[in-house]
Amino acid sequence: MTADPALVDRMIAQFHGTLVRTVTIRWGWMARGGVLTTVDDLEQVACLALLDLADTWPTYVQEKGYPADPVEAHGLTWTLLVERARWHIHAYARDVERYEQRALSRSLDADLDQYREEGTLAPAVRTAISVRDTDxxxxxxxxxxxxxxxxxxxxxxxxxxxxxxxxxxxxxxxxxxxxxxxxxxxxxxxxxxxxxxxxxxxxxxxxxxxxxxxxxxxxxxxxxxxxxxxxxxxxxxxxxxxxxxxxxxxxxxxxxxxxxxxxxxxxxxRKYTDEDVAEMTRRFHAGERLKDIAADYGGTAGGVWSALRRRTA
Structure with missing residues (x-):
């Protein structure tokens, strides 16, 4: 389904700036492949979320009884926008090639070209999301x-x-x-x-x-x-x-x-028994993160590391 250009234009005017700031703060930095990286073109992430929601809003109106105007349903629309932006970013970080095939190829390029021709979409919107090389x-x-x-x-x-x-x-x-x-x-x-x-x-x-x-x-x-x-x-x-x-x-x-x-x-x-420390050591040597191990034992990464060091001292 192709979103109504007038609806997209209204949604961008209402939500775009705030959504870009939210996306930047929450997901501007992430771990990808165990390396720190940052997502470029965060404005495009926000626009993809807006386009997706505009595409599916008529279905929500019919099946879930949502208000006909997403701008009037401000709080509900905002929650759905943030969820969609999160999906785009994390789907991209997990598998770049698969994301591009499933998300960017779903006629969004044609949609964006249509909006550009009609002058309803900001010129800054691009049709690709890039993640910096993991350096x-x-x-x-x-x-x-x-x-x-x-x-x-x-x-x-x-x-x-x-x-x-x-x-x-x-x-x-x-x-x-x-x-x-x-x-x-x-x-x-x-x-x-x-x-x-x-x-x-x-x-x-x-x-x-x-x-x-x-x-x-x-x-x-x-x-x-x-x-x-x-x-x-x-x-x-x-x-x-x-x-x-x-x-x-x-x-x-x-x-x-x-x-x-x-x-x-x-x-x-937090106190750890000898059995706890032995199991934590096994998991650590198997490649698990200290923070994940600590979460299972109700402690902190620093405390677990100290326990492991004392065991090997």
Whole structure:
């Protein structure tokens, strides 16, 4: 079914800009083939989602009783648009050739040409989605930039994204309030994301003052690291650096829209039995990610890694 050009034009006017921003924030960075990459032409992803929904909206009206005008059904339309944009991005990342055969060849080129001729579609819309070549040096470059953050900021990021502590718990470890942790995390992430974007675009962003705030590691941090990991601060920093360089999912979390709060200040440190550690070791050697193993045991990747290291020490 070919979408009504007038309907597409109205949907673009209402949703296109917001959808592009949402797609960029949520899925601008992802792991593909175990390597950090970024999706180009995100505007095209949004347009494909709009075209798909416009194509199928009359069917929704007939079969599901949706309102005849998708613009008036704003909340429902927005939910469906985001779902379709997510499908396009992840389908492409999984199998580029299959996606192009199934999605881009479904007469969208002809549809877009028709809209262009009638002047109803923005000229910026293109008929291809591209993913940048998966270059391992991109991951290394951004990881090195994260590692070069001021020690205080780097510690906050490690507590939040490596040990997966809540803002409140991280604040207790550092002797700060949750608001201070939130602010320092936000400033560091904004700097990292601007730097990462500059690596794959022609835009430049003035670098943040990377001197950081005066910081002395508190005794509570040293006690936490000794009790949880059995490590010094430098060794724990080095372990986070290794994770950033070796597991792309950490950078995806840093560059993405955020993360769900995990452990709270009331959660005790996870204890593992010898049988647990033996099974985790087997799964790790079989190629499973630390984060996946930790999720099954209700712990963190850092805690699992510490348990594995203690077993082999």
């Amino acid at each position: 391992p040096t991109l991951q290394t470059t951004i990881a090195d930039y994260v590692i070069a953050q001021p020690p205080g900021d780097y510690t906050v990021l490690a507590l939040r994204y490596y040990d997966e502590l809540s803002q409140q718990h991280a604040g207790d470890v550092l002797g700060l309030g949750a608001a201070a942790i939130n602010r320092r995390t936000g400033l560091a992430l904004a700097d990292i994301r601007a730097y990462a974007h500059a690596q794959v675009s022609e835009t430049t962003t003035p670098p943040r003052d990377r001197r950081g705030y005066p910081w002395t590691p508190p005794d509570t941090l040293r006690g936490y690291l000794n009790d949880t990991h059995g490590l010094t601060l430098d060794a724990w920093h080095a372990r986070f650096a290794h994770a950033l360089r070796s597991d792309v999912t950490y950078l995806c979390a840093l560059l993405g829209p955020g993360r769900a709060v995990s452990r709270s200040t009331t959660n005790p440190r």
